[in-house]
Amino acid sequence: MPISRRRFVKLGAHAAFGGLLVYTLRGVLPKPGAGTADAEVDSAYDSYRPEDHDWAFVIDTMKCIGCGRCARACKQENGVPWEPGCNRTWVERYCFTADGEVHVDSPEGGINGFADEPLPEAIRDKEITKSFFVPKLCNQCDNTPCVQVCPVGATYKTADGIVLVNRDKCIGCRYCIQACPYGMRYLLPDEGVADKCTWCYHRITRGRLPACVEACPVGARKFGDLRDPESAVSKILAERNVSVLKPDMGTKPNAFYLDLDGAVV
Amino acid sequence: MSGVTRAALLLVLLVTVAVLLMQTMTASVSVGLIGLTQEDNPQWWATRPVHNESAAACAECHEETNTAVRASAHATVDCESCHGAGDEHIDLARSGQDAPLVLTDARDLCVTCHAALVSRPDGFPQVDPATHGAPDSGVTSSCESCHNAHDPGFPPDIQHTLGGRSDCLACHGPDQWEPLPPSHADRPGDGCLSCHSAKEQT
Secondary structure, three states, rough: OOOOHHHHHHHHHHHHHHHHHHHHHHHHHHOOOOOOOOOOHHHHHHHHOOOHHEEEEEEEEOOOOOOOOOHHHHEEEEEEOOOOOOOOOOOEEEEEEEOOEEEEEEEHHOOOOOOOOOOOOHOOOOOEEEEEEEEEEEOOOOOOOHHOOOOOOEEEEOOOOOEOOOOOOOOOHHHHHOOOOOOOEEEEEOOOOOOOOOOHHHHOOOOOOOOOHHHHOOOOOEEEEEOOOHHHHHHHHHOEEOOOOOOOOOOOOEEEEEOOOOOOO | OHHHHHHHHHHHHHHHHHHHHHHHHHOOOOOOOOOOOOOOOHHHOOOOOOOOOOOOHHHHOOOHHHHHHOOOOOOOOOOHHHOOOOOOHHHHHHHOOOOOOOOOOHHHHHHHHHHHOOOOOOOOOOOEOOOOOOOOHOOOOOHEEEEOOOOOOOOOOOOOOOHHHHHHHHHOOOOOOOOOOOOOOOOOOOHHHHHHHOOOOO
């Protein structure tokens, strides 16, 4: 049957309108799977408003005793593989010797502490002039090299300032691992996707502390909300002299260090 | 208007509608597919399970122990710092099942924090594990035989279950944790207990 031009255009317009209607409704209707997961868990996140928080971390290098319970708790909490090289957080030991050298080590990221090797083998016979521990974790930079280089937009910064990786999108190209000046990222060996410290996003969004903060026996790690002037981190930033790692990289970290030695990188 | 012009206008209209349709219907769908939107991902991260519970959760069953720890020199040490993530143990216990929680060698755990290291802050209590409380010092190899990890005290409140001068000197010798006062330097080597009684003798 021949179709008139008028009828053809009319049909087309109806089809277009119908399509748009279906598309609009799709966004309004509940998503498949939503609400079927752990209801309690979902409701905790539903009442969480990322834009109301500005998380910050403070590390007190003069308090750290190098027990490594933070790094161990992190692996348990976040399912980080136990093999070396897979660390979301770790502890470094800095040793300064009388001959002016700086020796840094972190056996297995410090998960077993440093008591098995009271001094690194290489400097065992040297005179130690100064030594301390430095815990490391993601700085959740405001100016993020890792996010900028990702070719598929798999990594991003949330409204509350945490840099996350979308594992469904990550293609495992390792660009971000190269880009991070702090060596904070690694590739999950089985999944083949980039992983990193999230400041325990699943804990902080439930009003808990990151696992490493809770595990620290001496209060060397402090965490809190800069939007809350009464939080421990707000007070420290207001009253004390803090520094960040590699400030000249311009990354604007949100992890701050108290009494940081100038040699720490 | 000629037929050609009308046909051209119609074509432009159709193409415009088609482009707009494709943009609205396909673009945002495919952008979501290849990863340029992140709508659901923060929620995925936020809903990961918690493994390290808290001292409050431990106190549901271990209230007495927790109260002692919180008032002790280990007040800032979270239960799971030593015992490890407690979620499995707590889930089992809450459902009324047997929930063993085996702590690895406590001596290894103690030295993780308390072995003397040049890198630790001055003033943090540290001992040399090779000599402090080692078998040849006359005491024992288990920290717990003298120290109570749940209420260590500072200086450590030693459970005085020991008898005899040589054992006393393991802690109160000249270079030890709490040396004898100078007035005791010339006292006989086997007579501590003739004047002192141990706080708690077995």
